[in-house]
Amino acid sequence: MDKQQRSSLIKDFVMKMSIQEFITYAQDRQWIPTVFKCEICHNFCAQQKNKLSYIWYCKQCPKQYSILYGTYFYNSKFDIRLLSLIAIFCVSELTVHQVARLLPVSERNIYGYFHQIRQAIIASQLVQLLEGEVEIDESLFARHKYHVGRHRKTMQIWVLGLKQRDSDACRFFVVGNTRTEAVLLPLIKSCVKNQSVIYSDKWRAYFNLQSHNSYVHYTVNHSIQFVNRALMPQNILIHTQGIESTWNAAKMHFRMMRGCHKENIQEYLNYYSVLKQKHRNVEDLLDIGLNFNNYYYEDVTQDIVTNQTQ
Numbered sequence: 001m002d003k004q005q006r007s008s009l010i011k012d013f014v015m016k017m018s019i020q021e022f023i024t025y026a027q028d029r030q031w032i033p034t035v036f037k038c039e040i041c042h043n044f045c046a047q048q049k050n051k052l053s054y055i056w057y058c059k060q061c062p063k064q065y066s067i068l069y070g071t072y073f074y075n076s077k078f079d080i081r082l083l084s085l086i087a088i089f090c091v092s093e094l095t096v097h098q099v100a101r102l103l104p105v106s107e108r109n110i111y112g113y114f115h116q117i118r119q120a121i122i123a124s125q126l127v128q129l130l131e132g133e134v135e136i137d138e139s140l141f142a143r144h145k146y147h148v149g150r151h152r153k154t155m156q157i158w159v160l161g162l163k164q165r166d167s168d169a170c171r172f173f174v175v176g177n178t179r180t181e182a183v184l185l186p187l188i189k190s191c192v193k194n195q196s197v198i199y200s201d202k203w204r205a206y207f208n209l210q211s212h213n214s215y216v217h218y219t220v221n222h223s224i225q226f227v228n229r230a231l232m233p234q235n236i237l238i239h240t241q242g243i244e245s246t247w248n249a250a251k252m253h254f255r256m257m258r259g260c261h262k263e264n265i266q267e268y269l270n271y272y273s274v275l276k277q278k279h280r281n282v283e284d285l286l287d288i289g290l291n292f293n294n295y296y297y298e299d300v301t302q303d304i305v306t307n308q309t310q
């Protein structure tokens with residue numbers, strides 16, 4: 001069974017459920033909260049059924065909130081089952097075009113929901129700093145051709161890549177045409193823990209890594225050798241083969257996704273780092289992407305947890 005057939009079975013299965021059934025299911029999966037605090041008086045609300053759906057009802061205000069308030073599903077013209085299907089297909093790596101053929105939703109809308117889900121997954125997963133031994137490298141990701149008057153110019157899209165050696169953790173930053181120290185150093189600092197060992201080529205932007213930050217920095221001269229065996233204290237292997245093979249895999253993934261607009265390369269690369277880092281299955285990714293989808297709720301649920309343990 002191929003992806004398209006499997007997706008159409010999932011669609012039939014989900015659309016057979018009633019919206020009420022699906023809300024219960026989504027609450028079991030924590031996509032919709034099961035407890036809710038009033039935003040005004042901060043009291044816990046009661047769940048109530050009205051004519052159309054469920055609501056949160058505050059006994060003090062008495063303010064009412066949609067049961068979907070603050071979630072990925074809130075304020076949409078599409079029903080919760082369709083929105084869930086879009087999310088499922090997003091984490092299953094279907095293209096926007098493929099989803100538009102399966103569901104009665106425009107490519108433009110699907111694209112917006114894909115973006116929202118990926119952003120939620122990225123934000124919750126890429127918070128940890130790289131540490132230990134980290135390889136860094138830049139790679140030319142794409143050439144973007146555009147016309148200026150009669151001239152055709154090419155804009156190069158360089159990407160800075162970082163990979164932790166003892167794990168699959170990696171980060172990417174689109175830097176466009178500029179690979180200067182002023183651009184690269186702050187990016188490295190933003191995602192690599194101090195005291196880490198950094199391996200790179202001899203690109204001049206990296207010269208001050210050791211002096212400006214508390215990193216230990218080893219370089220390999222690509223024009224002479226791929227593995228620098230001359231300067232090896234202990235068992236340190238000076239090479240950047242880890243990040244180089246990561247590049248190849250990332251570019252392959254990129255081609256499978258049939259490329260994307262240059263404005264979205266950063267998001268795709270961020271998402272790719274999550275997929276690579278966690279070896280997550282589709283179910284996990286779906287839960288991460290939909291668990292309230294909104295950080296407002298993190299505060300609320302943390303509050304509730306503290307209240308419960310008191």
Ligand SMILES: [Zn+2]
Pocket residue numbers: 038039040041042043058059060061062063
């Ligand atoms: Zn209230």
